[in-house]
Amino acid sequence: MMNKVNLIGLSKEELREHLQNLGEPAFRAKQIWQWVYYYGKTDFNEMTNLSIALREKLSGYFELSRPKIIDEQISSDRTHKWLLEFADGERVEMVYIPEEDRGAVCISTQVGCAMGCKFCHTGSQKLTRNLTAGEIVSQFMVARDVYHEWNLKEQARMLSNIVVMGMGEPFCNYDNLLQAIKIISDGEGIALSKRRITVSTSGIIPHIKDFDNECGARLAVSLHASNNELRSEIMPINKKYPFDELLKACRSYQDNHGGYITFEYLMLHNLNDTPAHADELTAVMKKYRINAKFNLIAFNPWPGCGFEASSNNRIHAFSLKLQKAGFAAPIRTARGQDILAACGQLKSKKNTQ
Ligand code: SAH
Ligand code: SF4
Numbered sequence: 145m146m147n148k149v150n151l152i153g154l155s156k157e158e159l160r161e162h163l164q165n166l167g168e169p170a171f172r173a174k175q176i177w178q179w180v181y182y183y184g185k186t187d188f189n190e191m192t193n194l195s196i197a198l199r200e201k202l203s204g205y206f207e208l209s210r211p212k213i214i215d216e217q218i219s220s221d222r223t224h225k226w227l228l229e230f231a232d233g234e235r236v237e238m239v240y241i242p243e244e245d246r247g248a249v250c251i252s253t254q255v256g257c258a259m260g261c262k263f264c265h266t267g268s269q270k271l272t273r274n275l276t277a278g279e280i281v282s283q284f285m286v287a288r289d290v291y292h293e294w295n296l297k298e299q300a301r302m303l304s305n306i307v308v309m310g311m312g313e314p315f316c317n318y319d320n321l322l323q324a325i326k327i328i329s330d331g332e333g334i335a336l337s338k339r340r341i342t343v344s345t346s347g348i349i350p351h352i353k354d355f356d357n358e359c360g361a362r363l364a365v366s367l368h369a370s371n372n373e374l375r376s377e378i379m380p381i382n383k384k385y386p387f388d389e390l391l392k393a394c395r396s397y398q399d400n401h402g403g404y405i406t407f408e409y410l411m412l413h414n415l416n417d418t419p420a421h422a423d424e425l426t427a428v429m430k431k432y433r434i435n436a437k438f439n440l441i442a443f444n445p446w447p448g449c450g451f452e453a454s455s456n457n458r459i460h461a462f463s464l465k466l467q468k469a470g471f472a473a474p475i476r477t478a479r480g481q482d483i484l485a486a487c488g489q490l491k492s493k494k495n496t497q
Pocket of ligand 1: 313
């Protein structure tokens with residue numbers, strides 16, 4: 145028997161081509177796209193403007209698969225974490241972080257991660273494989289299923305944003321990431337605006353250059369250090385894409401894009417959180433004339449990590465110093481910590497350290 149084609153993850157053009165092979169006219173692509181991505185249907189039989197014969201033909205040709213929910217937990221602060229499993233048995237975690245009347249779904253792009261950042265739980269789980277575009281998109285589709293958010297106006301959505309900050313380095317799976325964002329932001333389907341999608345990278349320089357032109361979603365850069373040596377110590381990728389080169393790439397991005405650059409800065413006790421580090425950070429941003437916004441992230445410990453979180457006093461002092469130098473420096477408190485759902489705590493293999 146022929147393997148079925150997974151419809152989720154095809155671009156509109158690809159869908160059109162497949163339908164053409166089935167002898168169907170181009171406008172069918174739009175109808176089917178709406179059923180799948182606007183109404184969230186998982187069964188061709190529910191696509192009532194298609195003939196029964198066509199529905200049968202489509203069911204025999206395509207699948208509309210979603211990852212399976214293997215486990216889920218809801219934190220005392222309402223943060224919701226799911227363990228998802230794909231067709232081949234590989235797993236990722238997804239998190240929904242609710243706020244008052246909106247919230248962000250944190251999705252993954254890889255099973256594991258090859259960057260090996262010392263402070264990151266995901267980084268301690270080696271890279272198994274990239275996710276396909278369909279697997280990236282379908283994570284968000286599962287969240288919509290759970291929260292019954294298909295066919296809703298933008299203002300009514302609780303799942304209002306996506307942050308690509310789950311497992312993996314998104315720019316090491318660049319093509320699939322871009323295809324997924326194109327599908328998610330398509331106005332005839334899921335219709336989540338690119339302004340509501342933020343991609344976080346550990347600093348894969350070549351793609352920072354392309355991302356603005358080719359994608360248009362928001363960018364966040366994980367900096368976490370105020371100088372080259374320190375960054376190499378905690379983020380091995382810095383040896384390949386060094387601190388100063390990264391900042392130069394951010395500066396060109398800023399020149400091209402306008403506005404400011406969002407940096408994530410993890411607060412690690414005595415390692416990168418002293419007044420001297422704040423001064424160093426300020427100086428280097430001034431040197432490269434970067435309009436930086438620093439999201440100061442409280443470190444979320446995980447079993448066996450070997451790092452300590454900075455005290456609240458330290459974090460506030462650090463923030464104040466950056467603000468005095470003219471930079472926005474909001475403090476991001478941890479969410480979902482009790483269920484290991486916070487930044488850098490995601491890990492889908494239960495049996496490894
Ligand atoms: N790989 C990408 C995106 C996923 S990580 C990246 O590194 O940017 C999302 C964010 O969580 C990054 O800023 C990452 O540095 C941060 N993070 C990693 N481990 C963490 C931890 N233990 N506590 C808090 N944040 C962490
Ligand atoms: Fe990978 Fe990001 Fe974790 Fe680093 S912080 S290991 S890049 S997921």
